[in-house]
Amino acid sequence: MEKKVPTIKEIARKLNISVSTVSRALHDHPSIGLRTKTAVKNMAAALNYEPNQTAIFFKKGKTFTLGIVLPNLAEEFFSAVINGIEQVSMQNNYIALVGQSHDSLETEKKIVETMKNHRVDGILASISKNTTEIDHFRQMNKYGIPVVFFDRVPDVADIHSVSCNLYDSSVEAVEYLINLGHRRIGYLQGPPTLSIKNERLDGYRDAHKKHQLPLDESLIVHSDLSTEGTQAAFDQLMSLENRPTAILAFNDYVALDAIRYARQKKLRINKDISFVSYANLPVTRYVDFPPLASVEQFPFEQGARATELLFKLINQKSSGQEMPYENVVLQGKLVLH
Amino acid sequence: MEKKVPTIKEIARKLNISVSTVSRALHDHPSIGLRTKTAVKNMAAALNYEPNQTAIFFKKGKTFTLGIVLPNLAEEFFSAVINGIEQVSMQNNYIALVGQSHDSLETEKKIVETMKNHRVDGILASISKNTTEIDHFRQMNKYGIPVVFFDRVPDVADIHSVSCNLYDSSVEAVEYLINLGHRRIGYLQGPPTLSIKNERLDGYRDAHKKHQLPLDESLIVHSDLSTEGTQAAFDQLMSLENRPTAILAFNDYVALDAIRYARQKKLRINKDISFVSYANLPVTRYVDFPPLASVEQFPFEQGARATELLFKLINQKSSGQEMPYENVVLQGKLVLH
DNA sequence: TCTGATAAGTCAAACGTTTGCATACCTTTG
DNA sequence: CAAAGGTATGCAAACGTTTGACTTATCAGA
Incomplete structure (x- = not known):
């Protein structure tokens, strides 16, 4: 065990040629004759030679x-x-x-x-x-x-x-809900740090404008993405005098947390409240009430x-x-x- | 840009000392004087020196x-x-x-x-x-x-x-179902290659023996772990003249697939059929009818x-x-x- | 026979670091 | 005062590979 690994030097020594020849032979360099080349390759195979990558890394700087x-x-x-x-x-x-x-x-x-x-x-x-x-x-x-x-x-x-640009698909997502008849659509957003370049929100807003729906800022709430944070945000939406009938959720996990929580609160999914979200994760296949739609982010x-x-x-x-x-x-x- | 990275050699040259001294100084070798040591360290800091790990890897063979x-x-x-x-x-x-x-x-x-x-x-x-x-x-x-x-x-x-030894917890899992009153318990197994050392099955069998329950081999079926495979295996169990009322599933994914499929078939989870499985994955938190219990594998x-x-x-x-x-x-x- | 090209191979440096050994100087100590 | 010992440092080899520059032999063509 721990038999020391063969090197290019050993091959050279056994064959009585120089290491550079061995190196070039192994790399099919044109200036090495066929006879030497095959001799080297055979010897390499016989010794079970494997180039030492750390040496190569070092030498090549890669x-x-x-x-x-x-x-x-x-x-x-x-x-x-x-x-x-x-x-x-x-x-x-x-x-x-x-x-x-x-x-x-x-x-x-x-x-x-x-x-x-x-x-x-x-x-x-x-x-x-x-x-x-x-x-x-x-x-x-x-x-x-x-x-x-x-x-x-x-x-x-x-x-x-x-x-992944989410603006267009955000517009599309909101329009999809509007076409289903929803007029009060909440947006359950992620934390501010993840929302600097807020394509989701822009899409949400512009879809409202496009369909001449009033934009109610109290319908936009934040979750820190934890289950509790999402529940708090959901409560915030549900405590509005004029509740939303649909929610656009920051991602599937947020949607799933919210859906589960809504069901605990005896809300009927897709009747009292509907969801659309982002990510389109396989995990949504396992639940009974997945979001109606989700934005694939490839x-x-x-x-x-x-x-x-x-x-x-x-x-x-x-x-x-x-x-x-x-x-x-x-x-x-x-x-x- | 691409300013070449400083090396130990450069430090040595600038300080007019040998590379070995620099190397030792940087490693707090005892035989280096305090003055030289600090001089070296200052210079290293000034040049923003970082050891070249690939060289070290190579040299040390690690x-x-x-x-x-x-x-x-x-x-x-x-x-x-x-x-x-x-x-x-x-x-x-x-x-x-x-x-x-x-x-x-x-x-x-x-x-x-x-x-x-x-x-x-x-x-x-x-x-x-x-x-x-x-x-x-x-x-x-x-x-x-x-x-x-x-x-x-x-x-x-x-x-x-x-x-993770699953024998004891398999016995426990089956006993748990027996204590709930189940007498016909199916085992929805994984592929044979993963079942060579079959602690799950041994536990399943021994729990039956321990409680003097007859062991019906037709209650043991295989899934290849794909959704379709699991559904086929589930069908196999449900087509028995004497159906099981509970199923021990190879892992949570298998259980979730089976549960979803069972619900499609209008079976009532935890009434017509109950599940226990392995892995105790967080994903089970999102579903309405998770398995009754799952074996944590840490x-x-x-x-x-x-x-x-x-x-x-x-x-x-x-x-x-x-x-x-x-x-x-x-x-x-x-x-x- | 000489020139020059070509093929086949060798030499040695280089990559950056570590480390055993040698060296130089200085201080004790008997 | 010389030998011993300690302290601080330098020298050079080594790790395995690649590569530019160089050498040697061979051979064709003039």
């Missing part, structure tokens, strides 16, 4: 490793994103380090730091809901590590990003596109050119259940 | 990286395991590469191969349901990469593992314990000693809903 920073793996949305990332990175023979911020800025910083130390070739990040500044990501610039943000994207222009595609963009940046870097900031925007899509 | 191989991140069970792994590995300044086998043996092999190439210091693995042999893991031995299996553990003795603890064991192996390795095969077994626990 690690063929990507870093993924995201809030929480347990959310189906993010594990779907990872599948997208995985697909593209595997094609490129890259592998990924994963770090969860658990929505803590401190943890996020620590993860980014660790990834920098591990000299990842690039970073894919979805920021935590408490990320108020992105200096720790900007730092990566100095180390030549490109960063691509996805989904939860900071609202600034000088970054690379892939995200996690897999976001992951795949972000990774493609990242690879473009990585390759561009080695070719020395500068790339303009690229912001890929996928269009969300309302899916009826 | 990467401070763990590999995690598991079937599917989207399962809440596994993301909970990752949280456990994360906690322990962060304490040790390790970071983790994650690979999903998606229940394909081929993919699993490829992941393990890639991780070996990246020279991870150790591997944590939960095998796919199609993993019939574990040579690819055994190979790691030759490279001095210890492997610890968790949860879905191969049924052989010469490995390290952390898993994913977080499994992840943490497996990682602790792995670190023991990694450290033992460098101290040259051999460790006996260790198989940590946590006891599952029936949780009433």
